[in-house]
Amino acid sequence: MTAHILFSAHASRWDLYEAPLKEALDAAGVDYVLATQMPPEQVDYIVYAPNSDVQDFTPFTQLKAVLNLWAGVEGVVGNRTLRVPLARMVDEEGLTQGMVEWVTGHVLRHHLGMDAHIVNPDHRWDPVAPPLSHERPVTILGMGALGRACARALRGLGFPVTGWSRSEKRVAHVRCLHGDEGLAQALRGAQIVVLLLPATPQTDSILNASSLNLLAPGAVVINPGRGPLLDDDALLQALDDGHVGHATLDVFRVEPLPQDHPFWAHPKVTVTPHIASETRPPSASRVIAENIRRGEAGLGFLHLVDRDAGY
Incomplete structure (x- = not known):
């Protein structure tokens, strides 16, 4: 046939x-x-x-x-x-590998504090070494194929990784949580959080004012998953308050991101144009x-x- x-x-x-x-x-x-x-x-x-x-x-x-x-x-x-x-x-050969590389690159960028050295107009000499990876807890929301692959890569670099999903998942050497109670546990004290959930009514604004408050002070939010996972206004407020130290965002509720959106001009936001995993x-x-x-x-x-x- x-x-x-x-x-x-x-x-x-x-x-x-x-x-x-x-x-x-x-x-x-x-x-x-x-x-x-x-x-x-x-x-x-x-x-x-x-x-x-x-x-x-x-x-x-x-x-x-x-x-x-x-x-x-x-x-x-x-x-x-x-x-x-x-x-x-x-x-796995293309899309998954691309996501692993993008997520790993930006996690390491924020873990090492690379931005302060790449953009240093005042020529500051501040020889403060970052912590080692085992001292930097990372949480990944979403443990599908992409989330599991990123969790394995980050765990291989020594990061303590917690993964959260709506239903129960298991990944070797990764603390895996699920359900509403598990979500709070996964976010509490996280220094870097990576969003890799699908966009569904249940995941809309899963990072909001309440859940952002669970993160460690100065935490970094990385979103290569879906734009609606974030409450934009709550994130901006957390950035302005200093509770969130930086957000690197690849996906947005409206794409291309409108030119007048406050993410573009915010000093604590990095915008990438939906390139995390093509x-x-x-x-x-x-x-x-x-x-x-x-x-x-x-x-x-x-x-x-x-x-x-x-x-």
């Missing part, structure tokens, strides 16, 4: 993905037709980005699965017309091709989204 695959994402993505997808599908032994346009009743799989033109899945009467190009699925998981399996992007076409294409291969072979799809949980 020939698998009819619709690539439905922003037009600029097709130029990046066409060749890698074809190479990956060929390598997986899939007989396929891949295009950006085809009659909806012929489509078996949609390679999808939630900002694509396809928002009504009703005409796709033969659809077997929607394969998301991104890790985040909040833009599609609630679509009532989508009644087939939805797979999120889990790409989907890499070659490795992401191999993940997609494997799921199509499995679908055509009658096997279960990988990385399926739990519609009730929202991720």
Whole structure:
């Protein structure tokens, strides 16, 4: 059987993905037709980005699965017309490795106090050594594939790492907590907190005035996860009060971040333009091709989204 695959994402993505997808599908032994346009009743799989033109899945009467190009699925998981399996992007080779590198880099940056030496217009000579990693507790909120990978990397550098998730998880040498009571324990006294949760109604503003107050004085907030995880006003107040020493933010409630947003000008905020972990076409294409291969072979799809949980 020939698998009819619709690539439905922003037009600029097709130029990046066409060749890698074809190479990956060929390598997986899939007989396929891949295009950006085809009659909806012929489509078996949609390679999808939630900002694509396809928002009504009703005409796709033969659809077997929607394969998301991104890790985040909040833009599609609630679509009532989508009644087939939805797979999120889990790409350890590309997306996960990119997140590990970004998170590790910024944790080390703040742990070592590098900003004071990189930007030092007054030529201050302040020979104060930072603590060693085992003296710097780090908390990661979100222990999915990305959170677990970052936890292992930071633990390997000697940081005491606490991970929190809504449901119970286990990672060797990492203190893992879950549930409402576990959240307070995970945040209490943390000197660096990394946000890697999905965006759901339950995680909206999970870092707010109350939870920020649990952090150690001068703590650092690092958010490469999702913008709605943070209460922006509460964070700004905590920064102004000095309870939070710095925030490095890669994701925001509105993107691109509006030019008049106070994060841009705040001296204790670093803004990066949603670059913490980009989907890499070659490795992401191999993940997609494997799921199509499995679908055509009658096997279960990988990385399926739990519609009730929202991720």
